[in-house]
Amino acid sequence: xxxxxxxxxxxxxxxxxxxxxxxxxxxxxxxxxxxxxxxxxxxxxxxxxxxxxxxxxxxxxxxxxxxxxxxxxxxxxxxxxxxxxxxxxxxxxxxxxxxxxxxxxxxxxxx
Amino acid sequence: xxxxxxxxxxxxxxxxxxxxxxxxxxxxxxxxxxxxxxxxxxxxxxxxxxxxxxxxxxxxxxxxxxxxxxxxxxxxxxxxxxxxxxxxxxxxxxxxxxxxxxxxxxxxxxxxxxxxxxxxxxxxxxxxxxxxxxxxxxxxxxxxxxxxxxxxxxxxxxxxxxxxxxxxxxxxxxxxxxxxxxxxxxxxxxxxxxxxxxxxxxxxxxxxxxxxxxxxxxxxxxxxxxxxxxxxxxxxxxxxxxxxxxxxxxxxxxxxxxxxxxxx
Numbered sequence: 001x002x003x004x005x006x007x008x009x010x011x012x013x014x015x016x017x018x019x020x021x022x023x024x025x026x027x028x029x030x031x032x033x034x035x036x037x038x039x040x041x042x043x044x045x046x047x048x049x050x051x052x053x054x055x056x057x058x059x060x061x062x063x064x065x066x067x068x069x070x071x072x073x074x075x076x077x078x079x080x081x082x083x084x085x086x087x088x089x090x091x092x093x094x095x096x097x098x099x100x101x102x103x104x105x106x107x108x109x110x111x
Numbered sequence: 112x113x114x115x116x117x118x119x120x121x122x123x124x125x126x127x128x129x130x131x132x133x134x135x136x137x138x139x140x141x142x143x144x145x146x147x148x149x150x151x152x153x154x155x156x157x158x159x160x161x162x163x164x165x166x167x168x169x170x171x172x173x174x175x176x177x178x179x180x181x182x183x184x185x186x187x188x189x190x191x192x193x194x195x196x197x198x199x200x201x202x203x204x205x206x207x208x209x210x211x212x213x214x215x216x217x218x219x220x221x222x223x224x225x226x227x228x229x230x231x232x233x234x235x236x237x238x239x240x241x242x243x244x245x246x247x248x249x250x251x252x253x254x255x256x257x258x259x260x261x262x263x264x265x266x267x268x269x270x271x272x273x274x275x276x277x278x279x280x281x282x283x284x285x286x287x288x289x290x291x292x293x294x295x296x297x298x299x300x301x302x303x304x305x306x307x308x309x310x311x312x313x314x315x316x317x318x319x320x321x322x323x324x325x326x327x328x329x330x331x332x333x334x335x336x337x338x339x340x341x342x343x344x345x346x347x348x349x350x351x352x353x354x355x356x357x358x359x360x361x362x363x364x365x366x367x368x369x370x371x372x373x374x375x
Contacts, residue, residue: 038346039315046365058361062347 005052006074010067013047027068048074055080113186113241120298121188128291129195136287138280140206148272152214155269159216161262161335162207162274163225167326169204170226171234172197175321178236182244189241189295196288203281210277225327232325238314242299242307246314249292250349254320256285257348261338293356300357312364315350 007025014022017040031041041064049055054077064070113121176197183190211217217225238244263278299307326332354360 038343039318039350041343042346042350042361043316043365046361050362058347058351061351062343064343 006048006071009048009051010044010070010074013044013051016047017043025067027066027071029067030065031067031070045070045074049077049080052077053080054078114302117298117302118186118188121186121192121295123188124291124294124298125188125192125195128192128287132195132199132287136283138202140202140209143280144206144209144276145273146213149214152216152271152273153269154216155271157335158266158269158271158274159211159214160332161265161338162211162277163217164326164332164335165258165262166204166207166211167225167229167332168321169200169207170229171321171325172200172204174234175200178234179244179248182236182239182241186241189245192291199284199288203284206277206281210274214273228327229325234321234325237317237319237321240310243310243314245292245295245299246307246311247318249289249296249353250314250318251321252285252289252292253349253353254345256282256289257344258338259285265338290356293353297357300359308359308363308366311359315364318345 011022011025014020014025014034014036018036020035022034036044042061045056045061045064052074054074056073056077060073060076064073176193179193179196180190183193208222212219212222236244238247259278259282263275263282266274266278296307296311299310351361354364
């Protein structure tokens, strides 16, 4: 995932949280006007962080008003710290182990 | 049914809470509010409306207590906490009522009519399990603390020393209640982390503050009730600090949330 994926990931996260299609997400759109409350917004951000491998600082979460704010906040976010796997452990049989605090993809999408 | 070990742990938490309350936090409506400074109280309608609104929310106390106690049969620690909590919340309503009457911002008749209108309605608990009610109470008490902190600041800026002190005393109680519920929640997490996280995620998704929709003249009161709760304030002032107090992050919460269907 790269910063250019942010709009696509947010679109999908919005659908996952609200069960609605937001249509095209314009930068100047007020997030509340999309019918998203603060708790849903937090959930969207967590999904986007997980998908993009980013970590937004808590202090930045209160200042999001528009879709553009959300794009910019995720664009500035640092990569998620990944816990290194213990050296002697064999590689997982299927795919890569998720980073600490990151839900497996199946758990994220199982609704 | 809650396990014996968990109920004993709740009892110990209640005793810790109660000892601190008795030793450091008790106050009374008659002696600890600076009623001798009533002549300094400004004639500010918005302050009086806010005091009346919060008084009204506190007046649903019998419904709140009934809801909690009905879920806590056999759980001595939490049931006795609820009894103590009820005593403190009753004081909050009385302090606000006394402020409105003694300052002349409301008459006895107005308060009686307001009380009749409030108590004609009934509050129903939003959740049906003790653990979900603990989650709800932890969030609700911290939200209430933030509200009273904002109201105290408004009263202080308006140079109302009486109302500012009423809000300070009430806010301190609300924070103590919040801490108790957080500790109970921590015990639940120790016993059943997955189930408790699911309950936490569910309550966060569906959380609404109690009773405000039941008050008369609701539209007029909405702006005073939500003072201090701009966009995102519930997240930054209530949810994230609550998770932090429990040693959790927002990612822990939504890892659990992803395993249960969205509630709305």
